[in-house]
Structure formats: C-alpha cells, structure tokens
Amino acid sequence: MGLDPLDERIVRALAEDARRAYADIGAEVGLSAPAVKRRVDRLRARGAITGFTVRIDPAVMGRGTEGLIELYCRSRTAPADIRRALARYPEVASASTVTGEADAVVQVFASDMRHFERVLERIAGEDFVERTKSVLVLSPLLRRHAPDLPA
Structure with a gap:
C-alpha cells in the first residue's frame, strides 16, 4: 500500500503537526483545501493514516x-x-x-x-x-x- 508523492507530502505535513489546516497544507503541496481533505479521508479509509493524537512530554505528567x-x-x-x-x-x-x-x-x-x-x-x-x-x-x-x- 504505497503512497504517491503528493500523499507522502501531505502525510509528512500532518506528521509534523496534525492540527495544520488543510488550506495551509494545500498551499504547501499545490492543492485546494477540499482536495487535501479528500486525500486525507481516502488515506484514513485505506488505513494508511490510523489516527491523530497529541504528543505529551512524560516529565510534565510526572513521569520523568x-x-x-x-x-x-x-x-x-x-x-x-x-x-x-x-x-x-x-x-x-x-x-x-x-x-x-x-x-x-x-x-x-x-x-x-x-x-x-x-x-x-x-x-x-x-x-x-x-x-x-x-x-x-x-x-x-x-x-x-x-x-x-x-x-
């Protein structure tokens, strides 16, 4: 289940910051926000993107x-x-x-x-x-x- 180069760029942008707006990602990869959303939805449906989460510093949570x-x-x-x-x-x-x-x-x-x-x-x-x-x-x-x- 390989990714095409455009999907790779979208996934890379989301991996850096999953809260980035689709319009922002679209401007970076040369697509409209709705086109980015469609691709992300398709990647989620295929199982290439399994979820979105927050990364927490364990030390801040008392686990240093x-x-x-x-x-x-x-x-x-x-x-x-x-x-x-x-x-x-x-x-x-x-x-x-x-x-x-x-x-x-x-x-x-x-x-x-x-x-x-x-x-x-x-x-x-x-x-x-x-x-x-x-x-x-x-x-x-x-x-x-x-x-x-x-x-």
Missing part, C-alpha cells in the same frame, strides 16, 4: 524516569498474553516482540527510580516472565513519532 525492560518469557507464551498483561500497567508506553534473546522489549515511564523499580518488580512477577533485564534512559538522543518518508 524512563526505562526499557527486556522480557524473557516461559516457552509457549503468546504475544497476546504479554500484551494483555502489560496493558494493565499505565506506566508502559510501548511494548514490542523482538528478535534476539529477549521475547519482548517494554518502554516504561515512571515518576522516579523507586517507582520504576516497583513497576519492574510487578512485571517480573507476571506468570509468564522467566526473567527480565532493564536499562534506564539517561538522555533521549532522537525521538521520531513517525518514520521519515522517502524524500
């Missing part, structure tokens, strides 16, 4: 400590079981199954070190978890909220 937890699960643990368990933790920002030794990597935002430790202990105590390995993020170097599109 970030850590990554590698999960090593017991055999025959289904990804759906991991997802279901981790969805119960409001501190979990993302979780993905991965290649390599670990079965999954979990991104956690906590209020402080002690809070992170408590979350880690609770996750490690899940029935399917054999062991964990964690690291704390010192300084985020680069954060992209959407993959860059080809130029």
